[in-house]
Amino acid sequence: MDPRLHVFKSEHQLHRECAEAFVKLADEAIRSRGSFHVALAGGSTPRKLYELLATSEFASRIDWHRLHIYFGDERCVPPEDAASNFRMASEALLNHVDIIPTQIHRIEGELAPAEGAEKYEHTLRRQLPRKKSGMGCLDLIHLGMGADGHTASLFPQTTILEEKDRWVAAVFVKKLAAWRISLTLPIINQARAIRVLVCGEKKAEILRHVLCNIPDATPLPVQRIDATGSLMWCADQAAAKHLHQ
Numbered sequence: 001m002d003p004r005l006h007v008f009k010s011e012h013q014l015h016r017e018c019a020e021a022f023v024k025l026a027d028e029a030i031r032s033r034g035s036f037h038v039a040l041a042g043g044s045t046p047r048k049l050y051e052l053l054a055t056s057e058f059a060s061r062i063d064w065h066r067l068h069i070y071f072g073d074e075r076c077v078p079p080e081d082a083a084s085n086f087r088m089a090s091e092a093l094l095n096h097v098d099i100i101p102t103q104i105h106r107i108e109g110e111l112a113p114a115e116g117a118e119k120y121e122h123t124l125r126r127q128l129p130r131k132k133s134g135m136g137c138l139d140l141i142h143l144g145m146g147a148d149g150h151t152a153s154l155f156p157q158t159t160i161l162e163e164k165d166r167w168v169a170a171v172f173v174k175k176l177a178a179w180r181i182s183l184t185l186p187i188i189n190q191a192r193a194i195r196v197l198v199c200g201e202k203k204a205e206i207l208r209h210v211l212c213n214i215p216d217a218t219p220l221p222v223q224r225i226d227a228t229g230s231l232m233w234c235a236d237q238a239a240a241k242h243l244h245q
């Protein structure tokens with residue numbers, strides 16, 4: 001079984017461990033580089049992690065003024081829309097911690113998709129520390145995974161999967177009949193640490209497929225992650241029920 005897979009007794013245990021890792025990685029980054037650049041995932045799974053990070057048990061251990069918050073993807077909606085990943089993260093975490101507002105780098109989903117993607121590309125190129133290669137380097141990216149193997153807004157059979165140069169792109173997702181803005185594989189792969197959070201029985205089959213099946217001619221988006229840093233699959237027992245450790 002993939003050594004990068006960590007199975008937790010419950011979703012709550014998974015979120016507690018991810019919160020501990022967030023504190024540890026933030027501390028390490030701030031100690032060695034003076035700041036911590038972290039991208040948040042959207043969807044519903046990470047909400048409980050963000051709520052945990054907002055509790056005094058964890059928030060008191062993070063030097064929020066040294067953090068820069070980014071988003072792995074965004075729906076092309078205004079920030080106050082119920083579907084907005086920024087709104088979810090703000091309600092669960094960002095509105096409750098002492099982070100410097102200008103260090104929350106929101107994807108402007110209210111703009112025309114191509115314009116929002118272009119602006120976010122400039123934001124990342126301005127804000128992110130660089131590797132020797134010139135590539136931007138996030139310290140940590142949280143990702144989720146859909147039942148079709150998508151991650152961030154990298155959906156199967158979409159052109160964004162072939163993006164080699166841009167760090168951010170807009171993509172029309174036919175199955176959702178909606179535009180999204182997403183980090184691309186080149187920038188995701190450069191992160192120092194990637195954590196993919198997978199919870200619940202509904203993800204059991206796709207998790208088995210992704211971790212046990214050799215990718216076929218067209219690997220699923222999440223199988224195309226080729227991390228240069230660490231990648232950890234964080235699953236609860238419900239999602240891991242078809243896997244044998």
Ligand code: 6PG
Pocket residue numbers: 041042043044045046072073074075085143144145146150151152153
């Ligand atoms: C989004 C996310 C997306 C999400 C998966 C899993 O904007 O929805 O970026 O990639 O992580 O769809 O979503 P759930 O956590 O809600 O199952």
